[in-house]
Amino acid sequence: MPKNFNDTFLRACRQEAVDYTPVWYMRQAGRYQPEYRKIREKYSFFEMNEIPEVCVEVTRLPVEQLGVDAAILFADIMTPLKPIGVDVDIRSGIGPVIGNPIRHWEDVYRLGELDPESHLPFILDSIRMLEEQLTVPLIGFAGAPFTLASYMIEGGPSKNYHQTKGFMYAQPKAWEALMDKLASLTVTYLKAQIAAGAKAVQIFDSWVGALNREDYHRYVAPVMHRIFAEIKEASDVPTIYFGIGAGHLLTEWDRLPADVLGLDWRTTIDTAREELGIQKPLQGNLDPSLLLGPWEMIEDKAREILDQGAKHSGHIFNLGHGTYPEVRVETLQRLTAFIHDYSKQN
Numbered sequence: 001m002p003k004n005f006n007d008t009f010l011r012a013c014r015q016e017a018v019d020y021t022p023v024w025y026m027r028q029a030g031r032y033q034p035e036y037r038k039i040r041e042k043y044s045f046f047e048m049n050e051i052p053e054v055c056v057e058v059t060r061l062p063v064e065q066l067g068v069d070a071a072i073l074f075a076d077i078m079t080p081l082k083p084i085g086v087d088v089d090i091r092s093g094i095g096p097v098i099g100n101p102i103r104h105w106e107d108v109y110r111l112g113e114l115d116p117e118s119h120l121p122f123i124l125d126s127i128r129m130l131e132e133q134l135t136v137p138l139i140g141f142a143g144a145p146f147t148l149a150s151y152m153i154e155g156g157p158s159k160n161y162h163q164t165k166g167f168m169y170a171q172p173k174a175w176e177a178l179m180d181k182l183a184s185l186t187v188t189y190l191k192a193q194i195a196a197g198a199k200a201v202q203i204f205d206s207w208v209g210a211l212n213r214e215d216y217h218r219y220v221a222p223v224m225h226r227i228f229a230e231i232k233e234a235s236d237v238p239t240i241y242f243g244i245g246a247g248h249l250l251t252e253w254d255r256l257p258a259d260v261l262g263l264d265w266r267t268t269i270d271t272a273r274e275e276l277g278i279q280k281p282l283q284g285n286l287d288p289s290l291l292l293g294p295w296e297m298i299e300d301k302a303r304e305i306l307d308q309g310a311k312h313s314g315h316i317f318n319l320g321h322g323t324y325p326e327v328r329v330e331t332l333q334r335l336t337a338f339i340h341d342y343s344k345q346n
């Protein structure tokens with residue numbers, strides 16, 4: 001680990017004292033960066049992912065360009081599904097598209113088991129290289145079972161997840177088996193990332209907000225509990241749980257052995273703390289669309305989020321979802337500097 005290592009992000013995850021509010025951005029490596037677009041012209045998404053030199057360069061770029069306090073591994077939530085038999089492609093502007101969607105219980109039983117060292121050596125090599133080079137913590141990540149299953153069942157992005165939920169209601173045994181397999185994969189994958197050098201891990205459950213509280217409790221919470229408990233048992237790296245439109249699930253999430261909860265822009269930090277009584281560290285939550293508005297609006301909102309975050313220990317600034325291709329690099333540079341300067345003074 002380099003000498004000038006900045007652990008502000010990790011300290012905030014543990015609710016320890018910090019000199020300023022740390023910040024990183026979901027999808028901080030991506031098409032809003034001219035350098036990314038240039039590399040992407042030459043390679044497919046998975047080629048970029050599978051060549052460690054490229055993966056390392058793309059992971060480092062936003063740290064150097066924006067001055068953020070954490071790096072997130074350049075990969076996708078779909079990356080570990082390819083080796084277990086999911087025929088997935090990432091299409092620009094669309095997202096993951098699956099050639100062999102799950103329709104019957106047989107499709108669930110056909111899924112293989114992940115062996116990170118032999119299936120994904122490029123990911124672990126990239127993490128080891130980054131661990132030597134980075135002066136900020138590297139966040140490893142994985143998709144949560146519900147969100148992975150939604151792509152595997154729908155065959156691609158969806159608006160209402162009705163096939164996923166239909167499968168869950170109509171074939172509960174197959175659903176449970178699918179959740180179990182994906183939970184094991186997530187634990188195995190994250191443990192391997194931690195062993196290779198990831199300093200924190202985030203689990204993306206982007207689409208789980210499609211479920212009501214009762215269904216979340218019944219069909220998803222048990223596996224999420226198992227995942228966080230098994231990671232906690234194996235290591236002391238902070239774990240972060242994030243989803244979109246999931247404010248109604250926050251009190252359920254609060255009961256999981258996850259360390260940090262990620263908020264989208266629909267739930268303010270004040271609401272989470274004062275109305276829902278959440279004591280865990282919180283990450284978020286500027287609406288990424290606001291980055292397309294005038295600077296004064298961005299600054300006002302960032303100040304409001306920082307003020308709310310500062311009332312309690314444990315706030316990591318982030319967006320409420322990933323940044324968009326239309327966002328200017330300069331906007332994120334200015335926002336990062338503002339967050340650091342403002343939170344140092346307050």
Ligand SMILES: Cc1c2[nH]c(c1CCC(=O)O)Cc1[nH]c(c(CCC(=O)O)c1C)Cc1[nH]c(c(CCC(=O)O)c1C)Cc1[nH]c(c(C)c1CCC(=O)O)C2
Pocket residue numbers: 025026027028029030031040045072073074075076077078090091092093094095096141204206322
């Ligand atoms: C649901 C989900 C996916 N992928 C991911 C999630 C969870 C977070 C979220 O909700 O956004 C997570 C993800 N995807 C990517 C990262 C890398 C790290 C980072 O945040 O910088 C991470 C953490 C790279 C990526 N993943 C993807 C890109 C764009 C790929 C390209 O260059 O075409 C990147 C940089 C593709 C992808 N992959 C997925 C989507 C919805 C898309 C975007 C489609 C598009 O707008 O083109 C599935």
